Amino acid sequence: MNELELQKINKHYGKKHALCDFSYTFTNGIYGLLGPNGAGKSTLMNMITDNLLPDPDGGKILYNGEETRLLKDRFRSRLGFMPQQQNLYESMTAHTFLSYIASLKCLDRKSAEAEIPRIIERVELTESIDKKMGGFSGGMKQRVLIAAAMLGDPDLLILDEPTAGLDPKQRVIIRNMVSELGQDKIIIISTHIVSDIETIAKEILFIKEGHLIDSGSIPYLVEKVTDGEKSLENLYMQYYGEVQR
Ligand SMILES: Nc1ncnc2c1ncn2[C@@H]1O[C@H](COP(=O)(O)OP(=O)(O)OP(=O)(O)O)[C@@H](O)[C@H]1O
């Protein structure tokens, strides 16, 4: 079993109520988290991955029925996270960086060393594995971060705008990779680019000003389009009233 349950998660930054009673249950499969800038996508992902201090100010996060804050390392070791910020260690090579992340994840050193070249190949960076990341393009850096998130074959993969700033070819590479990662894990991807997820997501969550405003399978959701073609993009426009960037 693989189940992540969010129960009424709240988060304030001062007076800003960035997440409001956010509840959802994720099971194996790919989920798209859609919303414009400032909607609360990263805040939600940071809450799940415990990347922000202090804790959510209200609510519970359960992984297979147990609170993640109590599971600690037993949760972290099953988690792969790609944060939105690119805090890459510019003087490290891609290989050194991945070894470092593997050690932070407490992965077995030998199996991590065997896994790194395979993951690097998957993100098509084999030729650059021993180059310093300071010289990498934005897309290469994104792919190293995705590789780091995939280390140790996590049961829960959380990718915060993995395709931001990428050209269409690299976006497709990443989309295919995520889709191939299979259905035996929970994958949550945030984006404001509908086409990144509409062919691969089992369910979509629409987030607006910290609230979950709608969710469900794409065929279910597109029926709600009141004007024009029944597409996810039109529903996005309906909910956010703005042209996508
Ligand atoms: N550290 C912080 N301190 C104060 N306010 C914050 C902080 N982080 C986020 N916020 C605010 O909380 C709200 C949600 O931000 P968040 O980064 O979660 O949005 P997002 O959906 O990830 O946006 P984007 O698409 O730009 O990444 C925004 O109004 C933002 O300004």
Ligand SMILES: [Mg+2]
């Ligand atoms: Mg964000």
